[in-house]
Amino acid sequence: MRFNGFHAAALGVLAVLGASPATAKTISVSATTPDANEKLQEALILAEPGDVVQLGAGVWTLTDGLSLDVAGVTVRGAGAGEGGSILDFTGQQGAGEGLLVTSDDVLLTNFAVLNTKGDGIKSKGADRIVYHQLRVEWTAGPKETNGAYGIYPVESTDVLVDSVYVRGASDAGIYVGQSKNIIVRDSIATENVAGIEIENSYNADVHDNIATKNTGGILVFDLPSLPMQGGHNVRVFENIVNDNSTPNFAPKGNIVASVPTGTGVLVMANRNVEIFDNVFADNGTANVMIVGYRYEHKDPNYQPLPRDIVVRGNQHGKAGYAPKFPGGDMIAAAMGGAIPPVLWDGAGDAVVLDKVGVLSLNLPDVKTPQSEAKPAPADLSKGTPPAALPAITLPESMEAKVK
Amino acid sequence: MKRILAALAATLLCASGGAAFAPPGVDQAVVESDAMPPKLSAFGLFRGNDPGRPSTGIAYTLRASLFSDYTEKHRFIAIPAGKKAKVGSDGVIDFPVGTVLVKSFGWNDVGGGRLIETRLLIHRASGWVALPYIWDADGKDATLALGGRRVPVTFKSPDGETHSIRYAVPNKNQCKECHSLNGEIVPIGPKARNFILDPAAADAVRSRYFENPAALKPTMPIWDDPAxxxxxxxxxxxxxxxxxxxxxxxxxxxxSGLFLRWTDDPTGVNYGIGKRPTAAGRGSGGMDFAIAPGDPAHSFMIYRLESTDPGIAMPEVGRSTVHKEGAALLRQWIAEMPKGGQKAL
Incomplete structure (x- = not known):
């Protein structure tokens, strides 16, 4: 027995050694080092798989965007709040984002990125990326001159956004685009145009987040003429989506500039989207909006209709009292001051099992202009919902990084 | 007979080099190692480390070259002895392992024409590697700047305007951002349609570096030459x-879904015609389309080219100045497109 016990202990040691390569090291960089921008960038270039780039506490005054292209690296700060590691890009002179990650298996944790000119943190083609306990913020609050996206993974497989805080993005606070297998959870998105947006992506769980004081809380979109489209299988559940009342401040031309102020969850041209067990309140246009893509497009492969959308088990507080889509105020007046909490443009199909009213604009053909809307209550409770979607699971190596 | 001639040639070559002044050469061991030498001189690419005097290789230019804040660029290729580049049937040039593409940047009116930086693109067994070097103040050597650097300069553009900018030498990753295909580094400029080998070079020299130099057929229009x-x-x-x-x-x-290769369909939405912004943020400038035919003032492609704001400007890296002449050409192109139509040509 003793022999066996010893043997097991020895194996345990070996296992630990195996988990962290002997060469893995921590590269510490101080915020106050001369040429901190260049030194930090050098550290990110010289890091090797398994290494940790440790950001010192303090405010980093940065003029150029940073980038990481080495797989398996962790970038770890001393915290995302006051006294933590604050990457301040207020004086940024170059690059389209504050930090760009283009390698796989990267963990970003415990730091803040402030006031970037473009996007906050972008990762492209970066599989199994983990964003954890980060803050991305434009500190002056909503302004059209703020950068577009706060946290911006794109073209990636296996994405985890966990416990982040994003404020002030002039497009989406947390934006996941053209990606597969995604979890966005336990995060706060406030005072962005879109709080959280899942776009042209497959298989996503968005849960236990707070989306408040944005123009629109949580968006699930599919757009034409992009390399990856046909967005589907998205579950939005157990989120708090309230008081999304910030006037839309997106630069015109961008799709989110069309999101009406006061939108809770908005589904546009996706299939198999489940919206359940959320808490909605104080969304002046609608708690849930389901629409087709109603712009002209020339993409024969694009499917502009929302299909197989399910809304169930949600709590609905006050909604629909200030609908900010064209003609909305008149419809609200005609309906006694507010429209129902669920708004559908009449295109595609949806099942709404919540015991609240649904207003249809009765525009089944996306080519019909909105001016021809024939708003009327609709009963969407009779349809058969499609089979429930499975929960998203990510590789254990990713979950282990946030434990 | 042939053997005798070859022996004679070899003797002559040695004589011309001079026994006392063995010609310096590229240190191929360094080139093909995994090293990132802190000093450019380690490669032996220049005679006396004078950036104006390559120790080997053949100079080249491009029909159309990337705008880089009006810098003058000096390019040459070093290819190891016994190896040659080959032009593929698709016009892509295949450079052998051990090749170095050397590109140096400067302005004629800055520091007396002294070069600012030299970028190397090295073909190693593990793939292409990009390394940026900044010339030291004394001009005697250049130092590796993996993390990039901003260099304040004042220069005049061809129209006589004075620009004071903080010129950005790219960091190693930014080199790759442009030189990237499926996540791997590749050369950008050298394609048969764009590549001009030193016209002063004799055929024998061209054949020394290229297996099929005749396949280099630079046909691409020169953007500022209407002819x-x-x-x-x-x-x-x-x-x-x-x-x-x-x-x-x-x-x-x-x-982005915006594809602008010479080979892309220039009438399609993916070429920008009637294309709505994707992830453009402030780059949309409040406009609906990248290219609105007949209406450059409402085409945000122009808006982005004419900006130097990092949240708006395109390209995202590599310039701190607006290329007025290039933007003017694109303005004219868009203005001449039939309004409302979706056909670009």
């Missing part, structure tokens, strides 16, 4: 060289 193509053709050449290294389906901007 070489229509406005539309020159605009497309400009977009290919300045944008398409990212804006292609395997490049850094693949997710």
């Amino acid at each position: 070489t193509g229509s406005v539309a053709d020159r605009a497309r050449a400009y977009l290919d060289v300045n944008c398409a290294h990212c804006h292609n389906p395997a490049g850094s901007a693949s997710n």
Whole structure:
């Protein structure tokens, strides 16, 4: 027995050694080092798989965007709040984002990125990326001159956004685009145009987040003429989506500039989207909006209709009292001051099992202009919902990084 | 007979080099190692480390070249002895392992024409590697700047305007952002249609470096030479060289769906015609389309080219100045498109 016990202990040691390569090291960089921008960038270039780039506490005054292209690296700060590691890009002179990650298996944790000119943190083609306990913020609050996206993974497989805080993005606070297998959870998105947006992506769980004081809380979109489209299988559940009342401040031309102020969850041209067990309140246009893509497009492969959308088990507080889509105020007046909490443009199909009213604009053909809307209550409770979607699971190596 | 001639030639070559002054050469061991030498001189690419005197190789230029804040660029290729580059049937040039593409940047009116930086693109067994070197103040050597650097300069553009900018030497990763295809580094400029080998070089020299030099047929229009193509053709050449290294389906901007290669359909929505912004943020400038035919003032492609704000400007890296002349060409191209129509040509 003793022999066996010893043997097991020895194996345990070996296992630990195996988990962290002997060469893995921590590269510490101080915020106050001369040429901190260049030194930090050098550290990110010289890091090797398994290494940790440790950001010192303090405010980093940065003029150029940073980038990481080495797989398996962790970038770890001393915290995302006051006294933590604050990457301040207020004086940024170059690059389209504050930090760009283009390698796989990267963990970003415990730091803040402030006031970037473009996007906050972008990762492209970066599989199994983990964003954890980060803050991305434009500190002056909503302004059209703020950068577009706060946290911006794109073209990636296996994405985890966990416990982040994003404020002030002039497009989406947390934006996941053209990606597969995604979890966005336990995060706060406030005072962005879109709080959280899942776009042209497959298989996503968005849960236990707070989306408040944005123009629109949580968006699930599919757009034409992009390399990856046909967005589907998205579950939005157990989120708090309230008081999304910030006037839309997106630069015109961008799709989110069309999101009406006061939108809770908005589904546009996706299939198999489940919206359940959320808490909605104080969304002046609608708690849930389901629409087709109603712009002209020339993409024969694009499917502009929302299909197989399910809304169930949600709590609905006050909604629909200030609908900010064209003609909305008149419809609200005609309906006694507010429209129902669920708004559908009449295109595609949806099942709404919540015991609240649904207003249809009765525009089944996306080519019909909105001016021809024939708003009327609709009963969407009779349809058969499609089979429930499975929960998203990510590789254990990713979950282990946030434990 | 042949053998005798070869022996004679070898003797002559040695004599011309002079026994006392063995010609310095490229240190091929360094080139082909995994090293990132802190000093450029370690490669032995220049005689006496004078950036104006390559120790080997053959100079080249490009029909259309990427705009880099009006810098003058000096390019040459070093290919190891016994190896040659080959032009493929698709016009892509295959450089053997051990090749170094050397590109130096400077302005004629800055520091007396002294070079600012030299970028190396090295073909190693593990793939291409990009290394940026900044010339030291005494001009005697250049120092590796992996993390990039901003260098304050004041220069005049061709129209006589004075620009004071903080010129950005790219960091190693930014080199790759442009030189990237499916996440791997590749050369951008050297394609048969764009590549001009030193016209002063004798055929024998050209054949020393290229297996099939005759296949180098630089046909791409020169963007600022109307004799070489229509406005539309020159605009497309400009977009290919300045944008398409990212804006292609395997490049850094693949997710944008905007593809601007010479070979892309210039009438399609993916070429920007009537294309709505994707992830453009402030880059949309409040406009609906990248290119609104007939209406450059409402085409945000122009808006982005004419900005130096990092949240708006395109390309995202590599310039701190607006290329007025290039933007003017694209303005003219868009203005001449039939309004409302979706046909670009």
